[in-house]
Amino acid sequence: xxxxxxxxxxxxxxxxxxxxxxxxxxxxxxxxxxxxxxxxxxxxxxxxxxxxxxxxxxxxxxxxxxxxxxxxxxxxxxxxxxxxxxxxxxxxxxxxxxxxxxxxxxxxxxxxxxxxxxxxxxxxxxxxxxxxxxxxxxxxxxxxxxxxxxxxxxxxxxxxxxxxxxxxxxxxxxxxxxxxxxxxxxxxxxxxxxxxxxxxxxxxxxxxxx
Amino acid sequence: xxxxxxxxxxxxxxxxxxxxxxxxxxxxxxxxxxxxxxxxxxxxxxxxxxxxxxxxxxxxxxxxxxxxxxxxxxxxxxxxxxxxxxxxxxxxxxxxxxxxxxxxxxxxxxxxxxxxxxxxxxxxxxxxxxxxxxxxxxxxxxxxxxxxxxxxxxxxxxxxxxxxxxxxxxxxxxxxxxxxxxxxxxxxxxxxxxxxxxxxxxxxxxxxxx
DNA sequence: TGTACATCAGTGAACGCGCGTTCACTGATGTAC
DNA sequence: TGTACATCAGTGAACGCGCGTTCACTGATGTAC
Numbered sequence: 306x307x308x309x310x311x312x313x314x315x316x317x318x319x320x321x322x323x324x325x326x327x328x329x330x331x332x333x334x335x336x337x338x339x340x341x342x343x344x345x346x347x348x349x350x351x352x353x354x355x356x357x358x359x360x361x362x363x364x365x366x367x368x369x370x371x372x373x374x375x376x377x378x379x380x381x382x383x384x385x386x387x388x389x390x391x392x393x394x395x396x397x398x399x400x401x402x403x404x405x406x407x408x409x410x411x412x413x414x415x416x417x418x419x420x421x422x423x424x425x426x427x428x429x430x431x432x433x434x435x436x437x438x439x440x441x442x443x444x445x446x447x448x449x450x451x452x453x454x455x456x457x458x459x460x461x462x463x464x465x466x467x468x469x470x471x472x473x474x475x476x477x478x479x480x481x482x483x484x485x486x487x488x489x490x491x492x493x494x495x496x497x498x499x500x501x502x503x504x505x506x507x508x509x510x511x512x513x514x515x
Numbered sequence: 516x517x518x519x520x521x522x523x524x525x526x527x528x529x530x531x532x533x534x535x536x537x538x539x540x541x542x543x544x545x546x547x548x549x550x551x552x553x554x555x556x557x558x559x560x561x562x563x564x565x566x567x568x569x570x571x572x573x574x575x576x577x578x579x580x581x582x583x584x585x586x587x588x589x590x591x592x593x594x595x596x597x598x599x600x601x602x603x604x605x606x607x608x609x610x611x612x613x614x615x616x617x618x619x620x621x622x623x624x625x626x627x628x629x630x631x632x633x634x635x636x637x638x639x640x641x642x643x644x645x646x647x648x649x650x651x652x653x654x655x656x657x658x659x660x661x662x663x664x665x666x667x668x669x670x671x672x673x674x675x676x677x678x679x680x681x682x683x684x685x686x687x688x689x690x691x692x693x694x695x696x697x698x699x700x701x702x703x704x705x706x707x708x709x710x711x712x713x714x715x716x717x718x719x720x721x722x723x724x725x
Numbered sequence: 726t727g728t729a730c731a732t733c734a735g736t737g738a739a740c741g742c743g744c745g746t747t748c749a750c751t752g753a754t755g756t757a758c
Numbered sequence: 759t760g761t762a763c764a765t766c767a768g769t770g771a772a773c774g775c776g777c778g779t780t781c782a783c784t785g786a787t788g789t790a791c
Contacts, residue, residue: 335637422700423637423700428548444697468713469709475694480693481693483693487654487692490654507676507678510720
């Protein structure tokens with residue numbers, strides 16, 4: 306990876322560096338346990354300097370979550386685009402998308418940015434209604450996106466068992482969030498990858514009629 | 516529910532009441548955001564009184580996690596026992612166990628105690644090696660328990676696709692943890708229940724050969 | 726080209742509040758003789 | 759049955775530290791005329 310692209314480098318704008326450093330720390334320790342002081346120190350500015358960029362510690366949380374939503378969306382766009390370049394059949398597309406997702410989690414073992422959302426979910430109090438709404442929207446976007454895809458699949462490949470496409474979409478999301486928890490809790494990053502690949506197999510079985 | 520069995524009642528030992536009250540608060544707000552002060556106030560003792568029962572705030576976390584592990588184990592024992600009373604076939608047993616689990620999550624909408632473990636996973640710093648090890652052990656117990664069951668199923672009902680029994684076991688766990696995150700994040704407790712029932716359908720499809 | 730002003734990206738010191746923790750002490754209950 | 763001592767389940771007040779936040783100020787860069 307080129308040094309200039311590292312968001313922690315001194316050359317990138319301070320605000321970006323704060324976000325990058327904060328994200329790393331929050332993933333490891335949680336939001337509360339990450340002090341403004343240590344974030345500022347890591348970026349080599351003063352504590353007051355931090356408040357020039359974010360009027361609140363809450364503002365940092367919001368920025369992090371919103372950034373995460375955007376990045377996740379872009380990742381899904383990329384993966385969707387690549388899958389539809391390669392194949393026409395919606396089931397085959399889905400299977401390859403899941404493979405691409407799994408590969409992403411191999412690349413970034415341990416530093417799953419997705420947990421930002423999950424960990425936010427477990428710290429209600431901190432975050433105002435705006436943040437909660439953004440979080441909720443992110444989950445709904447994910448659901449609608451994949452629901453549509455599963456609907457397409459069902460048309461071409463009637464499932465062996467009648468399932469709700471929205472539930473299937475949620476399952477992918479839940480399995481990734483839950484896989485991250487297991488991976489951390491068990492100290493084995495591979496758990497997440499294996500869960501995505503297992504889900505892929507189950508999707509295949511469900512829609513590959515006799 | 517009988518009033519005498521309510522762990523928040525003034526009749527039950529103070530230590531138990533602290534645990535119950537703390538668990539409720541931590542699930543809603545997270546560990547850091549729940550102060551010793553408010554726990555003590557809810558139990559109607561002084562802050563110092565709290566430290567008579569738990570030498571540390573960390574000791575509270577440990578007790579909560581260990582209790583959770585025990586309770587989860589008991590729940591699984593119950594469910595397993597009921598399933599093997601009703602049916603002989605391991606696949607049918609598994610399917611009924613999953614239905615019983617789903618029913619549990621209907622009963623307790625919103626107050627999923629399981630999150631205690633998940634939220635602990637996202638707050639490394641707080642908890643010493645002992646707590647982390649306990650958490651890890653809990654996941655491994657879950658995996659081995661269900662791995663054995665999936666192995667049995669595979670013998671009687673060869674799966675349509677070769678899957679790892681350990682991964683299947685992890686999937687149940689991941690889906691429940693992830694389902695809780697989705698349920699909270701989307702503000703819809705039903706999401707969790709639907710995920711467990713969907714997983715049930717997928718298990719059925721996977722092992723119900725032609 | 727020089728001067729005046731504005732904006733940007735911070736600094737350093739201070740404030741105050743809440744939180745976890747400690748400690749000397751206390752009243753009620755149990756036990757030994 | 760009475761007395762002495764021990765243990766249990768706390769209380770109340772105090773301490774000190776870290777944290778988020780504020781505020782007056784500053785040097786560097788950009789812009790207008």
